[in-house]
Amino acid sequence: MTTTETAAAEPALHTITLTVNGTRHTRTVEPRELLVYFVREQLGLTGTHVGCDTSQCGACTILLDGIAVKSCTILAVQADGAEIKTIEAYAEPDGTLHPIQQAFWEEHALQCGYCTPGMIIAIDQLIRDNPNPSDSEVRHGIEGNLCRCTGYQNIVKAAISAAAKIRGDAPFEKPEDELMAETH
Ligand code: FES
Ligand code: FES
Secondary structure, eight states: OOHHHHHHHSOOOEEEEEEETTEEEEEEEOTTOBHHHIIIIISOOTTSOOSOSSSSSOTTEEEETTEEEEGGGSBGGGGTTOEEEOGGGTSOTTSOOOHHHHHHHHTTOOSSOSSHHHHHHHHHHHHHHOSSOOHHHHHHHTTTSOOSSSOSHHHHHHHHHHHHHHHTSSOSSOOHHHHHHHTO
């Protein structure tokens, strides 16, 4: 094989720079690399899940320039220069949960947890668009995110509870009597 043939067989690489969870990263990627694999494999942020690869399940949802997107539908090169937030940046550095995470815990809104990072980010988008969503508005807002465990009811309750916490209409901490009941 000649040098020219070898070069033609190799995909051209691109250097991209993204800010992910507040940190700038410059990496070299193939033009076909999906953003979800860039986040998981190049940056090691495995909280972003792959459930289908065909834009059905929403497990790969992240915030791209503040908008919830399915990261399996975007090439890494298309995100060059973007700001990304993944589930790893939702809790505070001291471990304090984001209100949506807190509500998921309180309302038992997860079982296996595979869908949960994508659900939380989709609900974050939903609540920012609509701070006081109804049951049906939550269901509409998460229709692109599939959960095979919970039956969705507790996820909807968690979203409504999280919205109330973010509005300041509900306590952030789990009520003490509920905690007591769980320990007895
Ligand atoms: S992995 Fe992206 S939608 Fe399922
Ligand atoms: S908690 Fe298992 S897929 Fe949703």
